[in-house]
Amino acid sequence: MKIVVLGGGESGCGAAYLAKKKGLEVFLSDKGAIKDNYKQFLTENEIEFEEENHDEERILNADWIVKSPGIPKKADMITKIHDRDIRLSSEIEFAAEFTDAKIIAITGSNGKTTTTSLIYHILKNDGLNVGLGGNIGYSFAKQVADENHEYYVLEVSSFQLDDIQNFRPYISLLLNLSKDHLDQYNYNYEEYALAKFRIAENQENDNFFIYNKDDEMSKNILEKFEIKAKMIPFSTKEKLTEGGFINGENIQINLKDQFTMKIDELSLLGNHNVANSLAASIAGKILEINNESIRNSLMTFQAVEHRLEMVTEIDGVKYINDSKATNVNATYFALESMKNPTIWIVGGVDKGNDYTEVEDLVKRKVKAIVCLGLDNQKIIDFFKGKKELIYSTSSMEEAVKVSKSLGKSGDTVLLSPCCASFDLFNNYEDRGHQFKEQVLKANGN
Template sequence: MKIVVLGGGESGVGAAYLAKKKGLNVFLSDKGAIKNDFKKQLIDAEIEFEEGQHDEARILEADWVIKSPGIPKKADIIFKINQKGIRLSSEIEFAAEFTPAKIIAITGSNGKTTTTSLIYHILKNDNLKVGLAGNIGKSFARQVADQNFDYYVLEVSSFQLDDIQNFRPYISLLLNLSQDHLDQYNYNYEDYALAKFRIAENQENDNFFIYNKDDEMSMSLLEKLALRAKKIPFSTKEKVKEGGFVHKDKIVVKLEDEFSMKIAELSLVGNHNIANSLAASIASKILNISNESIRNSLMTFQAVEHRLEQVAQINGVTFINDSKATNVNA
């Protein structure tokens, strides 16, 4: 099988490395310059590559093209690949086909990195063999090639979900929706929202979909979509029969048993982080992590850099670094 990887960054080099390790015929192409560190990795792994151009004839001979999420859908080479009917996937789709591990995948307009890092922290604290990947950390494909994890916690963007065919997480989370990246979705909010919902499209009734009951667009689309996964809501505004909610000064998760802890004990501050903590707690309960372990992790988790990160207090003024916010809602 001929594999062509487009893009020589973290995800592209990781995908090429996995393909090589699996004995597949692989070629990597980047229209820009490849960083020296990634170039060295390709040379060390004896992977053929080009930079500064796309050899279209060679690319269009591929059986399967793995595309970096940074390459626009409207790029000329992508149009030609689609026209030829060549399978086009993201790195997460490609890597998922080579691992039996349980995947917990998180998407949404805001809070993805924090919630992904929080779930990873909970699982790691519980001594599970777990990897952190997707839009964060080391390439998912590289970890699949070199590690033997039982679980992967993946932060997944709409751009990665655009290029999936069979990707099926054990647990998927859609945290919230707000208008973002609309230039890639014909300036249509619903098209962008539907791209996010693709996280659950291949899930079956033995999988779980965790969603935000307070999110208007999520609720509107849930009514139209025939998702097969078991749907579990969370809300900071109302009580739910099954799922996560806020009751007085506590967060509460009700599944087969109940987990609760005081909001004041959470290490993360802000109403949006109460929602993120609820979503992470539901995923943890599905994975049978003990209440004590979840509570301990929610108390010890340290906020991700540049996201509502307290810097200092000077003359009674609190300074907060939130430079990672990419849209008005963030």
């Protein structure tokens, strides 16, 4: 069987390595430049590859093509692959075919990385043999090739789910839905939502689907989307006979037996993280992890980098890095959890954002808006007349300097951009690292 892998990043190199290890004929092609560490990895493992080129004839002669989630589904090469009716899969689909491990897969518009990391922490803390992968950490395919895990906890994006055929997690979680990546889904919110629901499309009645009962779009889709898996809801608004919910000052899970824990004992801050903790606890209960072990994990879990990450305090002003908030809904949760007057750093590549969702929170909680991007006009125009203090900056150094000059003891500076990072940064991680670097510099470190 001839395997072609498109994309020479973490997932592509992992998929090529797995194919090679399984004795399949493999060729990796990247239209851009491949990073040196990945080139070295491919060379050391005798995997044939090309960069800054696509050998169309060779690619279209494949039996099975594995595509990086970063390649747009409307790209010319992808259209040609579909026209030839060649099987096209994401790395998660490809790797899942070579393991019998139980897969716990997490998707949603916001909270995926936090919840994936939290579930991994719960399983690891209980002594289970577990791997972490998908959109987070190391390549799932490479782990399947080299490590014999009994469980995998995978963060899964809609782009990865677009390219599945048989992918069937033991437990799937759909945390929430909000308008994101609509440019890739014909600006159709329902089309994007249905892509997320594909996480459950191959599940059978011996599998589990954990979902958010408070989420409006999920409710709408569930009315027309048949799910065979056992459905278990969570809610922060209503009490449930089965599932996870808030009961007074506690979170409570009713499943087989009962699990309760005080909300103020959770290591994660904010209402959205109460929902994430409920979802993760349900997964723990399905896997028959005992209550004490789940409680201990929820108390000891460390927040994910770039997601409401406390950087430092300077002269009584807290600096929080929420660079992973690349859409308005993610920033809504961040602003909602702010207790002090907030200097909000926002901006980047707009993905069709509608700022009315955060308008009320900005009125109540934000003291000043510091725009950070090559083009800040849309944000300035929207908040003009609603906020007196609006500043435009075009570098992280400038944004942090302006924010520091505005901050008084008791304030919070929050980087929660609402936007993609690609105008000024390599990715949201680069943006978050630069924020932390400039903040520590401002503190004389």
